[in-house]
Amino acid sequence: MPGAPFIIVAIDGGAASGKSSTARALSERFNLLHSDTGSYYRAVTAEMLRRGASAEDLGSVKSALADLRLGTRIEGRSARIEIAGSAPGDEIRGREVNDAVSHFAAIPELRSALLSYQRGQADAARRGGFAGLVMEGRDIGSVIFPGADFRFYLHADPALREQRRVKQGQVDKVAERDRLDSSRKTAPLSQPAGSISIDTTSMTIAEVADRMASVIAPSLARP
Numbered sequence: 068m069p070g071a072p073f074i075i076v077a078i079d080g081g082a083a084s085g086k087s088s089t090a091r092a093l094s095e096r097f098n099l100l101h102s103d104t105g106s107y108y109r110a111v112t113a114e115m116l117r118r119g120a121s122a123e124d125l126g127s128v129k130s131a132l133a134d135l136r137l138g139t140r141i142e143g144r145s146a147r148i149e150i151a152g153s154a155p156g157d158e159i160r161g162r163e164v165n166d167a168v169s170h171f172a173a174i175p176e177l178r179s180a181l182l183s184y185q186r187g188q189a190d191a192a193r194r195g196g197f198a199g200l201v202m203e204g205r206d207i208g209s210v211i212f213p214g215a216d217f218r219f220y221l222h223a224d225p226a227l228r229e230q231r232r233v234k235q236g237q238v239d240k241v242a243e244r245d246r247l248d249s250s251r252k253t254a255p256l257s258q259p260a261g262s263i264s265i266d267t268t269s270m271t272i273a274e275v276a277d278r279m280a281s282v283i284a285p286s287l288a289r290p
């Protein structure tokens with residue numbers, strides 16, 4: 068659409084609350100670049116573990132961060148992180164990373180290493196000719212893009228979220244990660260004021276995406 072505005076959509080919420088599936092659906096519907104920041108924290112965590120860094124030893128984390136070379140590979144509508152030129156594999160969804168990621172994500176130095184990288188995804192979306200960016204995570208509407216055009220916050224019953232992970236064949240302590248993510252000092256998981264809250268417990272992905280699209284579409288149609 069010539070002259071259409073470039074939009075930023077922020078989706079936050081707890082583990083397995085439906086963020087990725089709905090973000091993917093919106094990226095298809097509105098031609099937005101999809102950025103899953105959880106996968107960035109997972110990739111950096113896998114790299115920390117590979118280098119023998121421990122979340123309890125800040126020195127080891129800082130020295131691993133010092134020469135972390137991050138890049139972006141766009142595959143279809145998805146922005147994938149690269150570390151030293153390679154995209155991480157399935158190990159980022161495995162038990163070891165599931166157990167460690169929230170501990171590393173609580174470290175302010177590690178979060179600031181990812182801050183400008185995440186903001187830079189908006190430029191990657193513009194360069195790639197996308198109509199905007201849909202970014203999902205825990206602090207997107209509060210810290211990364213507090214001025215995003217649309218900010219959503221997804222909730223879902225914790226038991227159902229555990230079941231979603233089991234169905235995906237994953238071993239994941241959803242409630243434990245939420246507890247760690249909500250209680251950390253830097254950029255905790257919390258619903259930002261002014262964001263639109265959606266309880267996805269008894270909704271399908273299509274219903275959640277429709278609800279979000281009904282908020283987004285009118286402002287795109289405006290001259």
Ligand code: C5P
Nearest residue numbers: 082104105108168169172204205206244
């Ligand atoms: O979204 P996902 O469950 O894959 O995220 C994995 C972990 O990455 C979260 O539990 C959280 O510790 C961390 N994370 C974060 N901030 C984000 C995205 C993810 O701290 N914006």
